[in-house]
Amino acid sequence: MVAASKTLPLGTEAKVTNLHNGRSVKVKVVDRGPYVRGRIIDVSPKAARKLGMRRDGVALVRVRPLRLPGPAR
Numbered sequence: 001m002v003a004a005s006k007t008l009p010l011g012t013e014a015k016v017t018n019l020h021n022g023r024s025v026k027v028k029v030v031d032r033g034p035y036v037r038g039r040i041i042d043v044s045p046k047a048a049r050k051l052g053m054r055r056d057g058v059a060l061v062r063v064r065p066l067r068l069p070g071p072a073r
Contacts, residue, residue: 001025001047004033005040011069016043017062018051025050026066 008014008029017024025047034042041063043051053059 001027002030002044003027004031004042005029012065013067015064015066019060021052023051
């Protein structure tokens with residue numbers, strides 16, 4: 001599952017938790033965004049489904065980086 005973030009480095013693995021229902025998923029940041037004010041991360045449709053937010057499209061979430069990308073070789 002993948003996500004877009006303006007602040008986390010590309011390649012970061014992160015845990016995203018829906019604060020309303022407690023569901024969590026691990027995602028990998030592969031793109032930049034979101035470009036909507038007040039939003040901190042965009043997740044793929046599969047991740048959104050597992051987080052239980054497909055119907056509303058947005059949710060209050062916590063994003064916790066698990067692993068930052070290593071130096072380029």
